[in-house]
Amino acid sequence: MDVEQIQPVKDANDSRDSQFEEAAAIYGAALERLARAYEADPDARRDLVQEILIALWRSFEGFDGRCSLRTWVYRVAHNTAASHVTRQMRIRQRVFVGLEELAELPDTTEGEAAAGQRDEIALLYELIEQLRPLDRQVMVAYLEGMDAASTAEIIGLSARNVATKIHRIKQVLSRRFQARRFQEGERDER
Amino acid sequence: MNDESPKVQELKELWQGQKTEGVRMSVAEVQASAGKFQRRIQGRNAREYVASVVMVAFFGFEFWRAGDLLVRIGFALMIAGICFLAWQLHARASWSPLPGDVGLSSYVEYKRRELERQRDALNSVWRWYLGPLIPGMAMLLVAFFRANPGHLKHPSFIVVPEAIFFAAISFGIARLNSNAARKLQKEIDELDEGTR
Incomplete structure (x- = not known):
């Protein structure tokens, strides 16, 4: 791969990284509150927050600004957390x-x-x-x-x-x- | 008109003012965790195929041992059926992380897709779960009676009970899955109701 092909990829990665950092800075506390609403156990909750942050970082590859950053962040967070709850429902048989x-x-x-x-x-x-x-x-x-x-x-x-x-x-x-x-x-x- | 009581407003302020643990991850930490996460998923999915591998090994050993051609064909069909079943399990039911475009989907859209996928898998259980094993089992049954013609003198003692047992099990599995698929459809309908 030559430099001209590497540069756009590098720019895209930089953009994803900076979008992630921006989102984490603005919504970090809100994401923790959201995770607490889905998971009571402190250790599992920390894992869930990390899972949300990972999903958020991955998702920014597809973020094209068609919705606001807030909408995007909350969609990723809620979908990740809801997926977590569904898994827990199967394990713990909660209603x-x-x-x-x-x-x-x-x-x-x-x-x-x-x-x-x-x-x-x-x-x-x-x-x-x-x-x-x-x-x-x-x-x-x-x-x-x-x-x-x-x-x-x-x-x-x-x-x-x-x-x-x-x-x-x-x-x-x-x-x-x-x-x-x-x-x-x-x-x-x- | 704002029908929010002072108490409810107070609760909102209390909620938003909570102290949090400050769980933060740098980009480097996220990248490292994403890799570990992916490997964990692959390990989890691989464990689900252990039963298939064991069965293929068993039937493979029996294929090698068998002298009769029909019996060998029966075992070969069982192996093919199990491989097909494992591939279908992988395609339909293996656990994967949320797709990269998860932010494009609202919760309703995302949940709907998941429910539809599960419903369709349950509705087609004959095609991909029970069906693939029938040719091999039928061939082994034919091979068995060909090798033991004496059993055919009293078919009602063996063939009929076996056929009834197999039909009952298959019917039971199909019925359970059909009921489960109906429940999923009900959930899908409730989701759609909420979008109107």
């Missing part, structure tokens, strides 16, 4: 629920919440871990501050459908955490 079913499940944390033993982030993750991958993605995107249109672009649902799910998320979170706040208020008064 997940959708947002509608989550809204109807009894709040099993009431006792602990009343005792003030659980912090809210841990409770949030407990809720998320019960969700099917698709609803989990909507929840994580919502908590990251994304609107329905951006979330729909990443996940592939219609914006209308995402908006409905977001409405459900707000109901679930309000119900679970407002009830907890009320119980803590009652306890403080005593």
Whole structure:
């Protein structure tokens, strides 16, 4: 291979590397939060983050700017993490629920919440871990501050459908955490 | 109208403000890990073919030992059937890392493709899983009765029960796979519902 053939390949590799570095710098923390939403075990979670970063680096070979960097990064991250969950489902035989079913499940944390033993982030993750991958993605995107249109672009649902799910998320979170706040208020008064 | 309660807004801030471990990888580390990862996948897929290799070795040994031509043909057909089955397993079901264009696909598109692949594999199980072994098994059965004509005096004691047993097993496998394929189709339909 002569120098003229080597240079375009080198340029393409440099571009992939610099895109990866940029994405890792901007979204590194968000990717860790996302991984935590898919994997509770700390060691497996670190592996998942690395798996996401590897998939991201490989994927930049095909990134041509037809979508935003954020959309691309989150698609790669969610698809990698969802694939991880599917593998774990086969191993651990776990059953997940959708947002509608989550809204109807009894709040099993009431006792602990009343005792003030659980912090809210841990409770949030407990809720998320019960969700099917698709609803989990909507929840994580919502908590990251994304609107329905951006979330729909990443996940592939219609914006209308995402908006409905977001409405459900707000109901679930309000119900679970407002009830907890009320119980803590009652306890403080005593 | 924003129907987000102050508590929900607080939760979002809490979420986004979490302290993270700071897991970071340099490009060099990613490249090294990508290579190790690929080798692990190849090892995992290779282990899935151990059963095929053992069976081919067994039938190969029996082929070498057999004196009768029909029996040898039977074993040769079994070996060919197992090789075909292993190749189909590799093409349809071997585990591979996410494709390089994973960022081009939304989760729904990516999941849909996976479900369709699995559904089609289950729906065609006769063609690629059960079917390839039938010629060899049929030839070995013919060769067996040719070599032991006495057994044919009471076919109902051997041939019929064997035929029923084989048909029942095959029907059971096909039925289980068909049920599983229907469940996958239901998941695909639910995904499509969500895109409307």
